[in-house]
Each structure stands twice: as C-alpha cells, then as structure tokens.
Amino acid sequence: MSKSARNQQARKKNARKKNALTQRQVPWGGIAFFTVIGLVAVVAIGYAFVQSRPSSADGASSIKGVVVKDGLSRNHVSGTVSYDGNPPMGGDHDPVWQNCDGRVYDQALRNENAVHSLEHGAVWITYRPGLPTAQLDALKAKVERTDYTFLSPYPTLDAPIALTAWGHQLKLQDAGDARVDRFLRAFVKGPQTPEPGAACDGAKDTP
Structure with missing residues (x-):
C-alpha cells in the first residue's frame, strides 16, 4: 500500500x-x-x-347581593315566632308547611308556615304591594312553571321583591333582573335544603 x-x-x-x-x-x-x-x-x-370554581353548593357566592344566614333552628312550634328578618330565612316554624308547588297567593302568608316550606327546599318569592303589573305577571309566570316555589305579597317588605330560600335571601328592585333565574337555579331544592325530598304540597293551601 x-x-x-x-x-x-x-x-x-x-x-x-x-x-x-x-x-x-x-x-x-x-x-x-x-x-x-x-x-x-x-x-x-x-x-x-x-x-x-363555584359549585352549586356555594351558589350564593356567585350571585351578587345574596345574604346568607347560618345556624338557623328548625324546631316545630305552635303559635307565633319572632323572626329577626322580613321575610325570615329560616328558624323555628309551624308543623304544617305552606303548599309551594308553583303556587301563587294573592294575600300575605303566615311566616311560620312559609318557613317550613323553605326547610323542604322551596324558594319563596315575595313582593311589596304596588309592584307594577307587568313585573308581578312576570313573577307569577316563573312561579307557575317552577315546582318548589311560591309567591305572595309581603306588606312590610323593604324592597320591591325578595327571593328567599333556607338561609339565603336576595332583594331586588325589578322582576327582570337576571339574578331571579340564577337564584332559582341555585336554590330550588338546592344544597341548602335541610330536608331534601320533603313534600311541597298536601298541606296548607290558603293564606
């Protein structure tokens, strides 16, 4: 090589x-x-x-203006209960609940019966007398198509409208407020319900 x-x-x-x-x-x-x-x-x-993320269990935190009250008593009592809110958000109540299966009442209800309905998971919509007819009609339509809700006037209400569930309340100026639907979605038979599955009819059907 x-x-x-x-x-x-x-x-x-x-x-x-x-x-x-x-x-x-x-x-x-x-x-x-x-x-x-x-x-x-x-x-x-x-x-x-x-x-x-906010869950249904803490839906109140995602709805502006909701007031929350914890530690409410749940005893069945007879007679009148002195509540610390109008309308009350819970507390001791009458043994008989107010029928709340989409009911519209044209007279004020006893707090004690209505509170029992809240315990069963209902949302109680109240309005101050004199609410414009169009707004009242809008609330009636929502209640009539939503089970576990009921509507009644509340003469001493300090706002035009109040939506109340057990331990939760939202006061509004107008029935067209988008928070009405949000409150109903969050609290009709919601996680705040002390007695889930309890009846909302078959009891008191008059004011």
Whole structure:
C-alpha cells in the first residue's frame, strides 16, 4: 500500500472516531423525568382550578347581593315566632308547611308556615304591594312553571321583591333582573335544603 493510500485510510479512521465522540446521544432519562414532572404539574393545576370554581353548593357566592344566614333552628312550634328578618330565612316554624308547588297567593302568608316550606327546599318569592303589573305577571309566570316555589305579597317588605330560600335571601328592585333565574337555579331544592325530598304540597293551601 502506498504512503498516500495509508494516509488517506488514517484520515478516514480519525474522522469516524471524531464523529463517534461528537455525535449527540438522546437523553431519554432526562426526557422521562421532566415529562413526569410536567404531568404532575398539569394535574395539580387542573385540580386547583376545579376546586376554585363555584359549585352549586356555594351558589350564593356567585350571585351578587345574596345574604346568607347560618345556624338557623328548625324546631316545630305552635303559635307565633319572632323572626329577626322580613321575610325570615329560616328558624323555628309551624308543623304544617305552606303548599309551594308553583303556587301563587294573592294575600300575605303566615311566616311560620312559609318557613317550613323553605326547610323542604322551596324558594319563596315575595313582593311589596304596588309592584307594577307587568313585573308581578312576570313573577307569577316563573312561579307557575317552577315546582318548589311560591309567591305572595309581603306588606312590610323593604324592597320591591325578595327571593328567599333556607338561609339565603336576595332583594331586588325589578322582576327582570337576571339574578331571579340564577337564584332559582341555585336554590330550588338546592344544597341548602335541610330536608331534601320533603313534600311541597298536601298541606296548607290558603293564606
């Protein structure tokens, strides 16, 4: 073999060695490690997002203006109960509930019977006498097509309209307020109901 041929063969051999040394290896171990870390982070973020979303159980927090009252007593009593709110959001009440299966009453109701209906998961919509006819008709239409609701005038109401569920209340100026529907969706037989599944008819059907 000539000298030039030997030199050429040596150069090729050195080139192969250099290529072997400089060729990048795929870091599979590192890729696997960071992939696992990324998946854990995604799961953690997703869980935190789900936990932070308002659920039906805390629907009050997503409806502006809702007043919440906790620790309400639930004893059955006879006679008149002195409530600390108008309309009351709960408390001791009459053993007989007010029928609340989409009922519209044209006279004021006894608080004690209405509160019992709240305990069963009803929403009590009350209005101050003198509410414009169009607004009253709108409320009647909502109640008549929504089970576990009832409507009545409330002469001492300090707002045109009040929506009351057990431990929750929203007072409004106008029946067209979008919060009416949101309140009904959140609290008709909602998670605040002390006695889920209890009847809303078959009891008191008169004011």
